[in-house]
Amino acid sequence: MPAPFGFVIEADIDGLEQVERLIKGFPQHAQFATALALTKTAKRLQSHYTSRLPSIFDRPTPYVLRSLRTRPATKKNLHAEVLFKDESFKGTPATRYMAPHVYGGRREQKVSEWRLHDAGYLKPNEITVPGKSIRLDQYGNMRRGIITRILSNVRAQGDAAQNTTDSSKARYFYGLIKGTRGIWERYDRGGRSVRPALLFVESPNYEKRFRFYEIGEKFVADVLPDAFIRAFTQAIATARTGK
Known part of the structure; x- marks a missing residue:
């Protein structure tokens, strides 16, 4: 730090x-x-x-x-x-x-990004950007509740008790889809339709x-x-x- x-x-x-x-x-x-x-x-x-x-x-x-x-x-x-x-x-x-x-210079990772890195998803030189479907607050940032749910669903919370235990019921999941790494969202009842929630990109200079x-x-x-x-x-x- x-x-x-x-x-x-x-x-x-x-x-x-x-x-x-x-x-x-x-x-x-x-x-x-x-x-x-x-x-x-x-x-x-x-x-x-x-x-x-x-x-x-x-x-x-x-x-x-x-x-x-x-x-x-x-x-x-x-x-x-x-x-x-x-x-x-x-x-x-x-x-x-x-x-x-x-x-x-490069932007360092935020707290949520540290946790994704510690969980093995995010590389040290990467940060996250929200997908187009994610609703942002009045300041252009993701809402804390969504971030918390994402971390819980992919088991990246600092407290293991806050992580989702059944990954099959998780709305958000990590994946590499069509060459794009990130956290994806299941948005229909059957869980077959997915869209990017967080995209992993190299930290800009x-x-x-x-x-x-x-x-x-x-x-x-x-x-x-x-x-x-x-x-x-x-x-x-x-x-x-x-x-």
Whole structure:
């Protein structure tokens, strides 16, 4: 699984004369104000990234729109970070499905594809695409209930108790039909008529489409100087009022 990756924001004040004067004039507030400026900038950058996703991806799901998180700066650790989540209860972690869009390269297998691979159906360099008869949700993805039933029917569930025990009653099955490998669906009462539910294809090579680091660099260059000044102003005002 890919390691977490993100955009790191550090306290680079070279050329920011007003910020340098504030640090020299109020050194006791430097660490607090710097951590505050970095954290607020990171949170704004996270929102900025999220706002850009619908123009980069076709109908991004709520899961994709929530794929980023912020790691705040502290007085002892003066850098903040906006990074992709590397954990997921049921689905595919953001680090796995976003990496090829940020760096380019092949898409890694989703959780359902891992299970088909572990069951001996899918090759390491293959992914699945839905057949034309499969109804998709509003985001263009297969519904989870159908995926669960497919995995159960072909005995590819992680929990053996969830697998279909009688393969003759299974609606979905693995097969090579007319030169096409995949998961097929029996769709008449007699079970003689079949159509593709999941086709096995080689994982495509993606070009870099999410200019994650370029967007971050421009945004931070525009926002961080003002964030420093605001943070110092807040720190000085708080110290004077004793709050």
